[in-house]
Amino acid sequence: MLALLALAVPACGSAPTTPVVDDLEAQRQLALRDSALAAAAGAALSDPDAKALAAALTQVVQERTDHARALAAEIARAARKPPPEDTDTPTPTAAPDAPAPTVSQVINALRAAADSAGKLAVTTSGYRAGLLASIAAACTASYAVALVAQS
Amino acid sequence: MTAPQPRPASGPEAALSEALETEYGVVYGYGLVSAYSLPEFNGLVVTTIRQHRERRDRTIAILTSRGVAVPPAAAGYQLPMPMTTSNDALRLAIRMENDTAAAWRAVVEQAVETTDREFAATALGQSAVLAAHWNRALGNWPITQAFPGGQD
Secondary structure (H helix, E strand, O other), X not given: OHHHHHOOOOHHHOOOOOOHHHHHHHHHHHHHHHHHHHHHHHHOOOOHHHHHHHHHHXXXXXXXXXXXXXXXXXXXXXXXXXXXXXXXXXXXXXXXXXOXXXXXXXXXXXXXXXXXXXXXXXXXXXXXXXXXXXXXXXXXXXXXXXXXXXX | OOOOEOOOOOOHHHHXXXXXXHHHHHXXXXXXXXXXXXXXXXXXXXXXXXXXXXXXXXXXXXXXXXXXOOOOOOOOOOOXXXXXXXXXXXXXXXXXXXXXXXXXXXXXXXXXXXXXXHHHHHHHHHHHHHHHHXXXXXXXXXXXXXXXXXXX
């Protein structure tokens, strides 16, 4: 609770309607979710011709893991706490017997993540805004180009 | 009628002016990309140049509307790399999109107005998409990066 009190100070006079840490934590959870989703979708690919797609999904796993790490550091900064030990490993979002996610689901998740990070970027400022806009841009490039088969 | 204010040394308008100067150089550079790249990339060249020209013009309009002196384009630009093949042209395109991303991310970080932040964040996303297209065209891997416009 002390950590939450510490961030009641809005950045640069803007007035966030929700606590900064909660918003950043929601973004971090989205990143971890996408990372797990892309990993599961990649593991379920069976077509040997889908090597390029598998590589693109692996790249999404890496980028979204990097996003979660950068967001954890920013959360720590906002809460004035040392960053946590890097113990976050993406956990599978589905039960083992649930159908594996499709690439379309990964694309939709990334589109939603880009939208969410982009909206949050616009309401914040400084380094944090730049980080969120960069994360949104990465998600956009992944769903709009990398995961779309080359024609 | 008031004379335009001299260019500020820092802050949102300085970042916008620097992004504009980047866009000037990028529009110039894509002329060379157009000249040296193989015809199969014409569609991508056309899309890319149109996007940068529109953004350049909108940035000029923003600065003008605030009474900030608009920096002029340079008479010419030194190429950061040799240019003899189509692949050289594609490498220049990738580099220019990365430069564009860095310039607009700086605007996102310096912006005070929400509209500036939106405009700059859109530019950052568009240049990340174009960088991915140009990386794919060149056969690079990976074609995307975790933090366009920065190294977080």
